Amino acid sequence: MNRDTGFPRADAESDFLRARRRQVLSRLANWLRREPDDVNIMLPFHEVVDALGWVSERRIGLRVIQLSSIVGSVDRGRDFDRRFRPTSGRVRERWERLALAARRGENIPPIEVYRIGGLHFIIDGHHRVSVAHAMGLDSIDAQVTEVRTKLDPAGIRYRGDLIVKDYRRIFLERVPLTGQARASVIVSDPWDYAQLGEHVEAWGFRLMQDEGAFLDRQTIAARWFAEEYEPVVRMLHQADLIGTHTEAEAYMWVAGERYRLIRTHRWDDEVIETLRTQR
Known part of the structure; x- marks a missing residue:
C-alpha cells in the first residue's frame, strides 16, 4: 500500500x-x-x-x-x-x-x-x-x-506465441480456408502448419490429376476441407481417435500413419480399424 x-x-x-x-x-x-x-x-x-x-x-x-x-x-x-x-x-x-x-x-x-x-x-x-x-x-x-x-491477435500472450501466428498466417496463404473451416483447423506446434500445408497442396495436386483440370488455391482449400478433412474427422470421433489433440493434429497423425502402414490415400472403415489397432 x-x-x-x-x-x-x-x-x-x-x-x-x-x-x-x-x-x-x-x-x-x-x-x-x-x-x-x-x-x-x-x-x-x-x-x-x-x-x-x-x-x-x-x-x-x-x-x-x-x-x-x-x-x-x-x-x-x-x-x-x-x-x-x-x-x-x-x-x-x-x-x-x-x-x-x-x-x-x-x-x-x-x-x-x-x-x-x-x-x-x-x-x-x-x-x-x-x-x-x-x-x-x-x-x-x-x-x-x-x-x-489478416489474423486475429487472440491467443497472443508472449513473444513466443508470435511463431505460431506467423506459421498459421503462411499456412492460410497457401490454404485459404474461410469461415468455419478457417476457424476449425488449428494446431499447437507451429511446424505442423508447414507440414499440413504441404499435405493439402499434395492432395490438391492429386485432385487436379484425377479431374484433368487446373484448380485455384481457394477451390482446393474448400474441397479439401469438405471432401477430405471433415469426413475423416467425423470417422476419428466415431472411432475415439482424437484423444487430447486438436482435430487437425489427429487428422495429420492418421493421414501419416495411413500411408506408412497401408500405402493408400483412401479412407474407409478398414483403414480406421487398422490405425486403431496400431495406436
Missing part, C-alpha cells in the same frame, strides 16, 4: 523506487519459477504485425483504454517490462517529473497507441503509462490508430 508523505516531490521519488523494486522482485520470481525468458517482455509491435499480416490502418481518435490492454511497444520495450515497471534508472528523471505532475493534478496529455484487436501498443507515452500503473489507475486517455491484420 502506498503511504503518501504529503510532499508531492518526495512521494514521486518514492513511487519510482517502489516501481523499480517491484520490477526487480518480479524478474527474480520469474527466474525462480523458471518462467520463459519472454514472459515479462513487452510485445514488439512490428513483430506482431509481421506475424499477423498487415491489412490496413485508420486513425479513430481519442479513446479511454484499459491499462491492462497495453501489451507492447513500437520502439521502447527495453526501458520497461511487460507491466511497464522501469527496468533501470535510465528513465528516472522523466518518470519522476511526470509522477510529480500527476500528483499535483496537472493536465497530462493522452498517449498514442496502435490497436490490434483488443491489444494496444504504445507509440508515445511509455512513461505516462508506467506512472499510471504505479498510481493504481485502471485506464488512460489515448489517441488510437486501429490496425487491421
Whole structure:
C-alpha cells in the first residue's frame, strides 16, 4: 500500500523506487519459477504485425483504454517490462517529473497507441503509462490508430506465441480456408502448419490429376476441407481417435500413419480399424 508523505516531490521519488523494486522482485520470481525468458517482455509491435499480416490502418481518435490492454511497444520495450515497471534508472528523471505532475493534478496529455484487436501498443507515452500503473489507475486517455491484420491477435500472450501466428498466417496463404473451416483447423506446434500445408497442396495436386483440370488455391482449400478433412474427422470421433489433440493434429497423425502402414490415400472403415489397432 502506498503511504503518501504529503510532499508531492518526495512521494514521486518514492513511487519510482517502489516501481523499480517491484520490477526487480518480479524478474527474480520469474527466474525462480523458471518462467520463459519472454514472459515479462513487452510485445514488439512490428513483430506482431509481421506475424499477423498487415491489412490496413485508420486513425479513430481519442479513446479511454484499459491499462491492462497495453501489451507492447513500437520502439521502447527495453526501458520497461511487460507491466511497464522501469527496468533501470535510465528513465528516472522523466518518470519522476511526470509522477510529480500527476500528483499535483496537472493536465497530462493522452498517449498514442496502435490497436490490434483488443491489444494496444504504445507509440508515445511509455512513461505516462508506467506512472499510471504505479498510481493504481485502471485506464488512460489515448489517441488510437486501429490496425487491421489478416489474423486475429487472440491467443497472443508472449513473444513466443508470435511463431505460431506467423506459421498459421503462411499456412492460410497457401490454404485459404474461410469461415468455419478457417476457424476449425488449428494446431499447437507451429511446424505442423508447414507440414499440413504441404499435405493439402499434395492432395490438391492429386485432385487436379484425377479431374484433368487446373484448380485455384481457394477451390482446393474448400474441397479439401469438405471432401477430405471433415469426413475423416467425423470417422476419428466415431472411432475415439482424437484423444487430447486438436482435430487437425489427429487428422495429420492418421493421414501419416495411413500411408506408412497401408500405402493408400483412401479412407474407409478398414483403414480406421487398422490405425486403431496400431495406436
